[in-house]
Amino acid sequence: xxxxxxxxxxxxxxxxxxxxxxxxxxxxxxxxxxxxxxxxxxxxxxxxxxxxxxxxxxxxxxxxxxxxxxxxxxxxxxxxxxxxxxxxxxxxxxxxxxxxxxxxxxxxxxxxxxxxxxxxxxxxxxxxxxxxxxxxxxxxxxxxxxxxxxxxxxxxxxxxxxxxxxxxxxxxxxxxxxxxxxxxxxxxxxxxxxxxxxxxxxxxxxxxxxxxxxxxxxxxxxxxxxxxxxxxxxxxxxxxxxxxxxxxxxxxxxxxxxxxxxxxxxxxxxxxxxxxxxxxxxxxxxxxxxxxxxxxxxxxxxxxxxxxxxxxxxxxxxxxxxxxxxxxxxxxxxxxxxxxxxxxxxxxxxxxxxxxxxxxxxxxxxxxxxxxxxxxxxx
Amino acid sequence: xxxxxxxxxxxxxxxxxxxxxxxxxxxxxxxxxxxxxxxxxxxxxxxxxxxxxxxxxxxxxxxxxxxxxxxxxxxxxxxxxxxxxxxxxxxxxxxxxxxxxxxxxxxxxxxxxxxxxxxxxxxxxxxxxxxxxxxxxxxxxxxxxxxxxxxxxxxxxxxxxxxxxxxxxxxxxxxxxxxxxxxxxxxxxxxxxxxxxxxxxxxxxxxxxxxxxxxxxxxxxxxxxxxxxxxxxxxxxxxxxxxxxxxxxxxxxxxxxxxxxxxxxxxxxxxxxxxxxxxxxxxxxxxxxxxxxxxxxxxxxxxxxxxxxxxxxxxxxxxxxxxxxxxxxxxxxxxxxxxxx
Numbered sequence: 001x002x003x004x005x006x007x008x009x010x011x012x013x014x015x016x017x018x019x020x021x022x023x024x025x026x027x028x029x030x031x032x033x034x035x036x037x038x039x040x041x042x043x044x045x046x047x048x049x050x051x052x053x054x055x056x057x058x059x060x061x062x063x064x065x066x067x068x069x070x071x072x073x074x075x076x077x078x079x080x081x082x083x084x085x086x087x088x089x090x091x092x093x094x095x096x097x098x099x100x101x102x103x104x105x106x107x108x109x110x111x112x113x114x115x116x117x118x119x120x121x122x123x124x125x126x127x128x129x130x131x132x133x134x135x136x137x138x139x140x141x142x143x144x145x146x147x148x149x150x151x152x153x154x155x156x157x158x159x160x161x162x163x164x165x166x167x168x169x170x171x172x173x174x175x176x177x178x179x180x181x182x183x184x185x186x187x188x189x190x191x192x193x194x195x196x197x198x199x200x201x202x203x204x205x206x207x208x209x210x211x212x213x214x215x216x217x218x219x220x221x222x223x224x225x226x227x228x229x230x231x232x233x234x235x236x237x238x239x240x241x242x243x244x245x246x247x248x249x250x251x252x253x254x255x256x257x258x259x260x261x262x263x264x265x266x267x268x269x270x271x272x273x274x275x276x277x278x279x280x281x282x283x284x285x286x287x288x289x290x291x292x293x294x295x296x297x298x299x300x301x302x303x304x305x306x307x308x309x310x311x312x313x314x315x316x317x318x319x320x321x322x323x324x325x326x327x328x329x330x331x332x333x334x335x336x337x338x339x340x341x342x343x344x345x346x347x348x349x350x351x352x353x354x355x356x357x358x359x360x361x362x363x364x365x366x367x368x369x370x371x372x373x374x375x376x377x378x379x
Numbered sequence: 380x381x382x383x384x385x386x387x388x389x390x391x392x393x394x395x396x397x398x399x400x401x402x403x404x405x406x407x408x409x410x411x412x413x414x415x416x417x418x419x420x421x422x423x424x425x426x427x428x429x430x431x432x433x434x435x436x437x438x439x440x441x442x443x444x445x446x447x448x449x450x451x452x453x454x455x456x457x458x459x460x461x462x463x464x465x466x467x468x469x470x471x472x473x474x475x476x477x478x479x480x481x482x483x484x485x486x487x488x489x490x491x492x493x494x495x496x497x498x499x500x501x502x503x504x505x506x507x508x509x510x511x512x513x514x515x516x517x518x519x520x521x522x523x524x525x526x527x528x529x530x531x532x533x534x535x536x537x538x539x540x541x542x543x544x545x546x547x548x549x550x551x552x553x554x555x556x557x558x559x560x561x562x563x564x565x566x567x568x569x570x571x572x573x574x575x576x577x578x579x580x581x582x583x584x585x586x587x588x589x590x591x592x593x594x595x596x597x598x599x600x601x602x603x604x605x606x607x608x609x610x611x612x613x614x615x616x617x618x619x620x621x622x623x624x625x626x627x628x629x630x631x632x633x634x635x636x637x638x639x640x641x642x643x644x645x646x647x648x649x650x651x652x653x654x655x656x657x658x659x660x661x662x663x664x665x666x667x668x669x670x671x672x673x674x675x676x677x678x679x680x681x682x683x684x685x686x687x688x689x690x691x692x693x694x695x696x697x698x699x700x701x702x703x704x705x706x707x708x709x710x711x712x713x714x715x716x717x718x719x720x
Contacts, residue, residue, distance in 0.1 A: 005512040013500035206496045209557065211462045213513045214485040 002215055006223030007230070014231050024235045028184065029242055052127060055092035055101035056083045059108050068107055071134055081127065089115070103127065125313055140344060182331040183304075184239070185232055185264055186271035187297040192228035193275025194293055196221070198286040229268050236264065259348055260339045263331070266355045270327060273362035280369035304328035330354045412474070413438050413565055413596045414459065419468030421458050421620075428454040430620040432468070436598060436613075441591045443611030444600040445706060451620040452600040453493060456567045460488065472565065486514065489563030493570045495554045497542050504529065504538040507556050514561035521560075528560040532586060548579025555586060565596045572606060584610060604706040614706065618714045632704045633678075635712035638663060640702040641674045641682060646695045648672075655688050 014020050058065055072083060084101050086092040092104045096117070103124055104115035112135055116124055200207055210220055244252065274296075278289050304326050305312035312329055315322050323329055335351035338344065414436040421429040429451050436442045444452045457463045459470060461478040470477040472484045497506045507528050511521035529535045532552040542550060551571060559566060568587065572580045587610060591597050601607050607614055608628060615625040624631055648667060656672070657665045661680040666673045674685060682699065689696055 001515070002513060005509065009498070009501065009505070009509045012505070013498055016500040205494070206498055208462070208492050209490065209496050209510060210513070212460050212485060212488065212490040213510070214482045214515070215513060216482075 003219055003223040003226075006220060007227045010224055010227035011230050014227070020231070024188075024231055025238055028235060028239050051080055051082050052103065052124070053082050053084055053101040054127070055086050055095045055104045057086050057089050057092050057104065057106045057108075059106070060110070064107060064110055067138065068112065068134070077130065105131070136344070182267055182328045183297060183301050184235060185267040186274065186327060187293065187300065188232055188235075189229060189268055189271025190275035190278065191290070191293045191297070192232075193225065193272055194279045194286075194289045196224050196228070197275075197279040198289065225272060232268070233264070256339050256345070256348075259345070263335045263339060263348070263352065266352055266359075267327075267331070269359050270355055270362070273359045273366065276366035277362050277369065280366045282369065300326055300328060304332075324354060327355065327358065412436065413440075413472065414598070415469075415471040415474075416455075416459065417469045419455075419458060419465045419470060421454055421463060421465050428620050429458060429465070432458075432620065432622060434615060434622060434625075436596065438596055439591070439594060440613060441587070441597045441599060441611050443607035443614040444598060444617055445602070445604060445607045445614050445710065446600075446617035447602055450617045452617055453569055454620070455617070456490070456569055456598070456600065460485065460490065460567070487564045489558040489561065489566045491555050491558040491566065491568045491571045493573060495542070495550045497550075497553055497557060499542050502539050502541055503534055503545070503553055503556075506542070506553065507560050510557045511560045516561065524560050524562070528556040531559070531589075532556045533582070546579075548575045548582070551575050551579060551583060552586075555583065559590065559595075563595065566590060566598070568597060568599045570601050570603075571599075572601070572603070580606075604710070608706050616706075616710055616713060618710075623713050624709070628706065631706065631709045635704065635709050638675050639678050639680070639704075641676060641685065642700045642702065643672045643674070643685070643689070643696050644670050644698040645672055645689070646670070646697070649692045649694055652688070652692050652694060655692065656685065659684050659688070 014024075058069075071077065072081060083105075084095065086095055086101075086104075089104065089106055092101065092106070092115075095101045096104060102116075104113075106113040106115060112131060114124075114128055114131060199205065275293070278292050281289060281292075284292075302311060303315045303322065305315075305328075312326075312332075315326070316329070330351050335348050335355075338347050412435050414434060416432060416434040419429055419432045420427065421432075432451070432455060434455070444455065446452050454463065458465045459472060459477065461470075461481050464478065473487060475484050477484055498509070501509060504525060508518075508521050508525040511524045511528075512518065516524055526535075529538055532555055534549065534552055534556060537545060537549060542553065545553065555568075555571060558568075571587075572583050575583070584606065587597060587599065599607065599610060611628075613625070613627050614631060615622045616631070617623070624634060626634070653665050653667060653672075656662060656674060661677045662674055662685075663677070664675040676685075682701070686696075686699075
């Protein structure tokens with residue numbers, strides 16, 4: 001009952017606070033609109049990706065050759081991929097060395113390999129993404145066929161034309177969207193947690209009355225956390241709606257709303273645990289704690305490709321382990337991409353597992369810190 | 380109107396046995412100690428905020444905690460409500476042990492903090508109703524309590540405004556309404572009149588008297604000795620975390636004052652008058668500061684012999700005032716400090 005009272009009045013206060021309304025509801029829309037427009041301009045019809053000469057070595061059977069070559073013959077692919085057939089990998093390597101080709105595509109039995117020289121270019125990144133998506137879908141088709149399930153589509157129908165077609169409106173808006181949605185949920189949540197705990201100074205402000213009332217601290221904190229996430233949830237619904245209807249980032253047909261909500265709850269837990277870590281840091285002022293959370297949002301957003309789509313590839317090339325550390329990256333690859341665009345739901349559970357692991361680690365760290373802080377009487 | 384919780388309880392010096400109900404389930408009493416603090420100590424690092432602090436307050440009292448800023452008054456309230464846990468000593472409120480019975484105790488206590496503690500984004504009405512609901516009232520019931528509290532502090536006309544739209548005096552009244560909406564039996568008022576205009580102060584002081592008349596026990600802290608003198612039945616003087624004196628105002632004054640000063644305004648002095656006044660047995664000292672004769676007397680000395688001397692000397696006087704000791708004088712005598720420090 002008191003929990004509900006806290007939630008009701010806290011949400012009411014948040015919705016009446018103009019600065020909260022701006023930062024939580026208006027600013028994300030402005031940001032998405034601004035970035036979306038910018039990305040649209042970059043990837044507009046006027047923008048043409050340089051054609052990549054691909055040395056193609058085919059050493060397989062028709063079962064594997066025909067689907068791949070059919071896929072590569074698609075007009076959207078042909079727009080930026082020029083296949084140059086070679087008999088062997090050695091011959092293809094010579095072709096690359098001679099400057100006749102940029103990269104080697106080797107179909108070896110059931111394996112599709114891309115061979116290239118460092119450093120890579122954006123054209124190669126696009127080609128790699130396309131081939132990876134093709135093999136993912138093909139494997140799924142094979143798995144379905146082996147299970148005796150009728151295959152309703154050809155492999156290429158699974159290829160999302162928006163992701164491949166760089167002349168589309170915003171090919172990476174989904175990437176931006178998934179990173180943003182993860183960050184907003186988790187780290188904005190963390191920001192609220194540190195803010196909430198900072199307000200809990202004895203004998204100060206309205207918290208004094210809460211302390212003096214017959215209310216359990218855990219009940220108060222739980223209610224306030226829920227109320228903050230109610231607002232974040234409202235924000236995400238708005239962002240989701242905007243992203244879908246304005247930028248057509250994804251089709252509602254593919255969205256698993258139940259699992260999406262579960263992912264959101266998991267992200268909320270992640271943010272709460274992260275917030276508790278920062279709040280438990282000893283001998284640091286409230287302003288510094290807020291700055292740490294804000295800084296974390298900005299840094300993780302940049303490294304995960306939130307502000308500059310594609311930057312995550314740079315991060316991963318420097319630190320491949322970042323895939324398991326930066327939440328927005330594994331969320332995008334493992335959860336939100338699948339939930340919003342369709343695909344193997346196994347990845348969802350893998351992503352959720354990573355998230356759970358992070359939450360567990362954060363919880364242990366914050367408990368240890370909190371214990372230490374309490375023992376020294378610094379709370 | 381605010382419901383009456385407690386029938387007028389007995390005053391210490393009047394009836395020794397009385398019967399009243401604090402709550403229907405509670406017992407009748409003989410001088411019920413609402414608050415019993417024994418040898419409480421609270422430290423903040425190296426600073427001792429409360430030092431062997433003992434305090435007993437009875438039901439229905441309007442009890443003053445008087446002391447300069449930083450004396451430990453607010454810390455004492457915090458410890459009583461377990462906002463800061465005490466390092467040692469025992470705390471019993473309503474004959475229950477703090478912190479063991481914390482929730483049950485808090486249910487019956489209200490606090491009016493020193494600083495206005497309300498939510499800027501909620502209206503006056505919502506602020507009060509929120510706190511009513513926190514004390515377990517269902518929304519419909521909380522609404523009724525809120526209306527009663529608004530009426531009590533005369534804020535009904537401002538109920539739709541938000542706190543930033545209110546003047547300092549109205550904010551203080553809202554602060555009180557939030558603390559009393561659940562009709563507490565014990566109310567802590569921590570300097571509720573700081574930084575407000577005289578008119579609002581008078582309204583608030585009258586509110587406090589009325590709450591006490593309705594049966595609430597009130598602990599009133601202040602460094603304004605005039606307010607404490609005006610309001611409180613008993614007073615404890617706090618300094619450096621200790622109670623240095625406690626009792627009714629007269630008891631406190633008796634502790635430190637043995638002399639009174641009579642100031643007589645005279646038209647003119649006649650020869651030998653000062654000597655004749657000084658010769659009276661209860662008079663300790665006589666001084667003339669035109670147009671006043673100041674006579675130091677033993678406490679409670681009748682003034683008639685003095686007036687007889689003036690009459691015999693044919694000295695016309697237009698006024699006589701007797702300076703009685705104030706709490707400030709008491710505090711000064713006990714601590715060597717003034718209350719405004």
